[in-house]
Amino acid sequence: AAQKLHSGTITLLNTNPSLDTSNLPPSVSCVINAKAKDSLAETMSLLIKKAQDTKSFTHILAPGTKFGSNILPRAAAMIDSSPVSDVIDVLGEDTFIRPIYAGNALAKVQSTESVKVLSVRSTAFDKAELGASSATVEELEMDEEQTLTEFVSANESQSDRPELSSASVVVSGGRGMKDGDNFEMLFGLADKLNGAVGASRAAVDAGFVPNDMQVGQTGKVVAPDLYIAVGISGAIQHLSGMKDSKTIVAINNDAEAPIFQVADYGLTQDLFKAVPELTEKL
């Protein structure tokens, strides 16, 4: 997204000590290695403010993930700029497109701020190619650590499967899966397709699967080449998280389910029969 914005310099603010700075998108001309004891919003926004104060960037970008959305509005408030979140297209240095109303409407927005702070929907942009980088590397340290919050512990899923937000194939299960054990069937199908597994809010709320698998307006937004919705009715909020997928397949024995209105291919069959059959025949 930064590359689409302008052809000027792009600086990366990095807090990962093991980042290989010789292998980066060639458009990145500078890397600021920042010492941060954690990635809490209070810590990160102090770093961003310090970097901004010293270097006067015209644009500050972050991914529109929970990580970015936690930090960016705080940092923007500290530099007194009104951010634009969830940018899906860049039309110029100050003009962007972002979804509103769960993506049922799109807004063309022109920022009048001198420093434009943007969070970017990753599925809407191609990945910048990595290459041999000659980016200069600088260090950034905070004068003192913030004492407002402390990191205690993390409870995070580890998986060998592709990451849900960036997988090219996603198989998602909904309330129709009936219980968490049945998701094994979807993991099997996903593995055949080298894909990730997601879920509707209903499945997460029912305790079938953990929250980081939720696809939807307030979960993850995905746009894979292939999205297979299994036992998902297709509520507005779920559609908002997957309707930009290139090909959508719906398997649901309820022919009236709204999911069929966005599906390219619909199969009105019992998923407990269709999914094993599909997995076997692939």
Place this chain on the structure above:
Amino acid sequence: MKILVGVKRVVDYAVKVRVGADGAGVNLKNVKMSMNPFCEIAVEEAVKLKENKDAKVSEVIALSVGPKQCQETLRTALAMGCDRGIHITTDKRTDYMELQSDAIAKLFQKVIEEKEEGIDLVLVGKQAIDSDCGQVGPAVAGRMGWPQATFAAKVDLDGDGLLVERETDSGTETIKVNSLPAVVTCDLRLNTPRYATLPNIMKAKKKKVDTYKIEDFDVDLEPKNKILEVFEPPPRKEGILVDDVNTLIDKLRNEASVLQ
């Protein structure tokens, strides 16, 4: 503990919105409006804290910015258990078109600094389902220099502060808010909001709502992000039903070219 809860009046989550042909925004005429679902969760969390003797909550104040109909939204918050309401009146659209998150955050700051002394906790929803910005919570925290805990899935008292389990991109993490005052934004699984019972709805009519005009606050209301146009996303090509798995595989392989 004195709690300030933000409640926003938005298009009801079940409504299918239509974009006006003039490109000027989503059509809100005669559309069902409700309290933003994440604001309901925030109100519920505030009321639960009030019911927890250890929290020693003296007062829960609900704050809403918008047209006169926001009085209904505030009455719902009061019926759920808030003690008092504050209504900042404006006819500007609050669905991103005119009043944006930065102005709202500045209004929160004014209320905290000038109207309501001693706010210990600001509870807001993680995002509004109309503007989908999710900025007010962290922006208020940034402006006030307060700790923040966003996407809260569980909030516990911990000494002078809070222990919050929050949702992340790959699961959850637990953070300590060392002391109050603080801002917490509420995610889906934090709690299940209660229905306002009829006796509580009647009681709510007697609770106080202070009304202020938005112009009375020294806040720049001009949207810093000008909306040039609002349009509907391009519609998807109509799909087809297939009869069986074999046909599905054939289509995916040969028509959609998504399979080897």
